[in-house]
Amino acid sequence: MLQTAPLPDTIADLLGIGGTLGAVVGGLVGAALIGTLMLTMTAVAGPWAKRKITAAFTDRYAVNRVGPAGLLIIAADAVRLLSKELIVPEGVDRPAWDIAPLLLAWSALLGFAVIPMGNGIHLADPEIGLVYVFAVASIASLALVMAGYGSNNKYSMLGGLRAVAQNLAYEIPLVLIAASVVLFSGSLQMSEIVAAQAEPLASVAGVTVPSWYAFVNPFAFALFMIANLMEVGRNPFDIPEAPTEIVAGYQTEYSSVYFVLIYLGEFIHIFLGGAIIATLFLGGPAGPVLPGILWFIAKIWAVFLFTQWARSALPRLRIDQLIQVGWKGMLVLSLANLLLTAVIVGVIA
Amino acid sequence: MSLEEPRPTDVGETADGELDYDALEALLGETAIDREEHVNAPAFVVRPDEVQEALEALREQAGFDYLSCVTAQEYADRYESIYHLKKYDDPTQEVGVVVPTPTDEPVSQTGEPVYRTADWHEREAYDLVGVEYEGHPDLRRILLPETWQGHPLGRDYDPEKPQVVPFREHANPLEEDARVETGEADTMFINVGPHHPATHGVLHVKTVLDGEQIVDVEPDIGYLHRCEEQMCQQGTYRHQIMPYPDRWDYVSAGILNEWAYARAAEDMADIDVPDYAQVIRTMSAELCRIASHMLALGTFCLDVFGDFTATFQYAFRDREVVQNILEDLTGQRLMFNYLRLGGVAWGLPEPREEFFEKTRDFLDDLPEKMKEYHNLVTSNEIFQVRCVDTGELPPAVAKQYGATGPVARGSGVDIDLRRDDPYGYYDELDWDVVTEDGCDNYSRVLVRLREVEESAKIIEQCVDLLAEWPEEERTIQSNVPRTLKPDPDTEIYRGVEAAKGELGIYMRSDGTDKPARFKIRSPCFCNLHTLREMTQGEYIPDLIASLGSLDIVLGEVDR
Numbered sequence: 001m002l003q004t005a006p007l008p009d010t011i012a013d014l015l016g017i018g019g020t021l022g023a024v025v026g027g028l029v030g031a032a033l034i035g036t037l038m039l040t041m042t043a044v045a046g047p048w049a050k051r052k053i054t055a056a057f058t059d060r061y062a063v064n065r066v067g068p069a070g071l072l073i074i075a076a077d078a079v080r081l082l083s084k085e086l087i088v089p090e091g092v093d094r095p096a097w098d099i100a101p102l103l104l105a106w107s108a109l110l111g112f113a114v115i116p117m118g119n120g121i122h123l124a125d126p127e128i129g130l131v132y133v134f135a136v137a138s139i140a141s142l143a144l145v146m147a148g149y150g151s152n153n154k155y156s157m158l159g160g161l162r163a164v165a166q167n168l169a170y171e172i173p174l175v176l177i178a179a180s181v182v183l184f185s186g187s188l189q190m191s192e193i194v195a196a197q198a199e200p201l202a203s204v205a206g207v208t209v210p211s212w213y214a215f216v217n218p219f220a221f222a223l224f225m226i227a228n229l230m231e232v233g234r235n236p237f238d239i240p241e242a243p244t245e246i247v248a249g250y251q252t253e254y255s256s257v258y259f260v261l262i263y264l265g266e267f268i269h270i271f272l273g274g275a276i277i278a279t280l281f282l283g284g285p286a287g288p289v290l291p292g293i294l295w296f297i298a299k300i301w302a303v304f305l306f307t308q309w310a311r312s313a314l315p316r317l318r319i320d321q322l323i324q325v326g327w328k329g330m331l332v333l334s335l336a337n338l339l340l341t342a343v344i345v346g347v348i349a
Numbered sequence: 350m351s352l353e354e355p356r357p358t359d360v361g362e363t364a365d366g367e368l369d370y371d372a373l374e375a376l377l378g379e380t381a382i383d384r385e386e387h388v389n390a391p392a393f394v395v396r397p398d399e400v401q402e403a404l405e406a407l408r409e410q411a412g413f414d415y416l417s418c419v420t421a422q423e424y425a426d427r428y429e430s431i432y433h434l435k436k437y438d439d440p441t442q443e444v445g446v447v448v449p450t451p452t453d454e455p456v457s458q459t460g461e462p463v464y465r466t467a468d469w470h471e472r473e474a475y476d477l478v479g480v481e482y483e484g485h486p487d488l489r490r491i492l493l494p495e496t497w498q499g500h501p502l503g504r505d506y507d508p509e510k511p512q513v514v515p516f517r518e519h520a521n522p523l524e525e526d527a528r529v530e531t532g533e534a535d536t537m538f539i540n541v542g543p544h545h546p547a548t549h550g551v552l553h554v555k556t557v558l559d560g561e562q563i564v565d566v567e568p569d570i571g572y573l574h575r576c577e578e579q580m581c582q583q584g585t586y587r588h589q590i591m592p593y594p595d596r597w598d599y600v601s602a603g604i605l606n607e608w609a610y611a612r613a614a615e616d617m618a619d620i621d622v623p624d625y626a627q628v629i630r631t632m633s634a635e636l637c638r639i640a641s642h643m644l645a646l647g648t649f650c651l652d653v654f655g656d657f658t659a660t661f662q663y664a665f666r667d668r669e670v671v672q673n674i675l676e677d678l679t680g681q682r683l684m685f686n687y688l689r690l691g692g693v694a695w696g697l698p699e700p701r702e703e704f705f706e707k708t709r710d711f712l713d714d715l716p717e718k719m720k721e722y723h724n725l726v727t728s729n730e731i732f733q734v735r736c737v738d739t740g741e742l743p744p745a746v747a748k749q750y751g752a753t754g755p756v757a758r759g760s761g762v763d764i765d766l767r768r769d770d771p772y773g774y775y776d777e778l779d780w781d782v783v784t785e786d787g788c789d790n791y792s793r794v795l796v797r798l799r800e801v802e803e804s805a806k807i808i809e810q811c812v813d814l815l816a817e818w819p820e821e822e823r824t825i826q827s828n829v830p831r832t833l834k835p836d837p838d839t840e841i842y843r844g845v846e847a848a849k850g851e852l853g854i855y856m857r858s859d860g861t862d863k864p865a866r867f868k869i870r871s872p873c874f875c876n877l878h879t880l881r882e883m884t885q886g887e888y889i890p891d892l893i894a895s896l897g898s899l900d901i902v903l904g905e906v907d908r
Contacts, residue, residue: 316653
C-alpha cells in the first residue's frame, strides 16, 4: 500500500484539494517537480559539468566560449541535439528499438519516487521502498538488451549481451549489500532507513558523528560503491559501451532525440545510484546548517564526481574479468558481509 | 664457465664476426648462378625455381634468420626480386638474394615457407610491380583495391588509364556477413574499421569472432596508400626526396624517417657528414623518438582505459614540450624537412643558451613525469591484469615475421640498429638497449617507457657536446655536389632504427639524378603482420590492446 508522503500532501494542501483527488493531483504535480529537478541536474551534468570535471582531471579547459564559464553550452547543446536528423537504420526491430531509449530514461526516473530528499520532498514512502528502487532500476538492463538486440548491428548486440552478463554479475551483490543495511535499520522503508542513521554514533572532540552506515560499516560502503560503478557502467566497468572496443555498444545506432534519451537515462541512472548511496549509507538529507535538499544534492554530486574520477583514472576490465570480479569476488564478499552483519546485529539485539 | 652450449658457428662467419661471401657462395653451390655487388652487401643471383632452396640454406646453415625486406622491380629485359637478409644477432651481416624472372613470365618461387614475413612483402611486390610468386598461400593485392588493373610500378603501366570500376564490382564488406562454420561453434564476422575508434587511422581488420573470442583476424591495409615510393622515384636525390619521409610515419617521427633516406643516399653517393651535424641529428632524432613513444603510450591508454583517460592528455602535454623544442630547432612541428644530404638544414637556434636551457629543463622534468606514468599506468593492478600475458608474441615468431623495434624488443629479441649497426653519433654515447622478456602487451609498453628514459640520456649527452663544441668547428653541412648522379646500377639497402623499428630504404640508380627504384621497408608494415599471431584465441579488448601495443601508423604501413 502506498503510504502518504509529505510532498503530495503539501501540494494538495496548497491547492486546497482534499481526498482522493487531492492525492492524485498532489502526486502528479510532485512527480513533475522531482522529475524536473532530476532532468535539470542531468542537463547541467551532461553537456557542462561532465566536460568541466573531465577537463580538470586531464589538464584542459573544456567549454569556455558560450556564456560565462561555458554554461550556455547547455542551451546550445540542447538545440543542436534536438535538431539533428533521427536516422533509423535498415532492419531495426522497430517497436523494441524505439521503446528502449524511453525505457532507459524512465526506469531511472521512477526510482526517485521513493527517495526522501529532505525538507519534506518525498513523493511516496512504501514499506518496501528499497526493493522497489532496485526493481525499477533493473528495468534498465531490459532496455539495454532491447537496444542492443533491436539495432541490427553487431557492435550493438555485443554491447547488449555484455550488459546482460554484467547485470547478472553485479545485481546480486548489490542487493545483498543493501540487505546488510536493512539488517541494521530493521526496515525496507526509505524514511525508516534515513531515520535510523540520525542517531549519534560517537562523539569525537565535541563533534557528534551520526550513525551513517558508511561509518558503521565502511566495508559494505566500499563494496556498494564498487557495485554501483558496475551498475552505472563507468570505468573500470564501462564494458557494455567500451567506445574503443565495440564503438559505442548498444547505443551505436542511436542518433538525435533517441541518443539524448539514452544519454539522459545514463546520467539519471548515475544520479539514482548516488541517491541510493546517500540514502543507505550517508544519512540521506542529513547535514548541518544547510537545508536537507541541498545536502542531498551535494551527496549525489559527490558520487557523480567519484564516477568521473574513476573514469579518468582507471583502466577498463575485460568482460571475462568483470564476470570473475562479480561472481568470485563481489558475491562472496557481500555474502560474508551479510552474514557478519547478521551475527553482529543478532548479538547486539 | 657457461652451461650454454656454444653457438654453432654459422657457415660463412669468420672468427672476427665478418662474413666470408665465398663460403656462402660455396654453401649455395649450384643454386647461386651469379654474384652481384650491392653497396651494403654482395648478393647472389638465384634461379626463380630455387628460391626456397637458397633461402633455406642461408637461414638454416648460415644463420640469416631475419628477412628484412623484399624488393621487386622491373628492368627493360626482366623482373627482379631481391630478398634482403640479415641476422638478428648482428644486423651488419647482410646478404642479398636476387631472383631474376623473364618479362613475359614473371613467376618466381615464393619464400613464404622459409620466412613468414615474405607473405606480405611478396603480396606487395605482386601488387605494385607484378611479379607472381608460385606457391604463395594467398597472392592477392595488398595495398591497391582488388579491382585495380595493372601494376603501377611496372614499366608498361599506363597511369592515364581510367580505373573506373562499377561499385558492384568492389568487394562488398557486408557480403561476407555469413556465419562461418568451424565445426564446433558458430562464429560471427565483424569489421573492425576502417571507421572504428581504435584503429589508429584507416585500418580495416576483418575479424571472425566466436562469442567474444577472436577466431581469426586479417588486417586489410592500403586505405592510406599515397604512392610514396613512386613519388620518391620522381624526385632528385639532392633535395626533392627529403620532404617525403616526414609523411610516412607522420606522428612526429619525422627526423627519424628523414635519417633513413639520408643514410641510404649518403652511403650510396659516398657523402661524409660533419660530426657536429651528426650530433644535432642524433639529438633531434631522439627528441622525435620521445614524441613518438609518448603518443604511442597515450593512444595505448586510450585503448585500454577508455576515451576519457587522463593519461592520454598527460602524454600529449609532455609531447608538446618536445614539439616546441623541435619547432625551435627546425621551424616546423610535424613535417620537419630538417636533414640534408651531408648535414642538416641549419644549425641550432640563436641564442644557443636559451635552446640548451629549454632542452635541459625538459630533461630535468622528465624523471618526475615518468614516475607519474608508472604510477598511473604500469603499476595499476587493473592495467596489469589487462596487459600481462595478453597479445603474446614469442621471440621465434617475432623473428619469423621480421618484427623490429619495441615490438621485437618487448619479445626479448635484442636488436637495435643504433647499437648493432651504428650510425650518427650513437656509438660515441653512453646508453643501453632496452629489452623485456614478457612477450606481451605489457612488455611492449614498458619497453617504450624505458626507451624514453634512454633517449633522454642520449639527448643530455648531445646537448653537453653541442654546448662545448668549438665555435670554429660547427660545420653543419659537408660539400655535396649540386646534382647527385650515382654510378649506374648502384644498389643499396640501408636501415635506421626509427621509432617503430627498422626503417629501410632500397635504392637503385640508373645514372640519372633520380632513383630508378625507391623501396621503403616500413617497420609498421612488418609489425602489423604479427597481429594475427598475437590475437588468436584472445578477447576483443585484447585485439584492440594488441593493435595499440604494435603502435602502427597507417601512413607508414600503406606508404
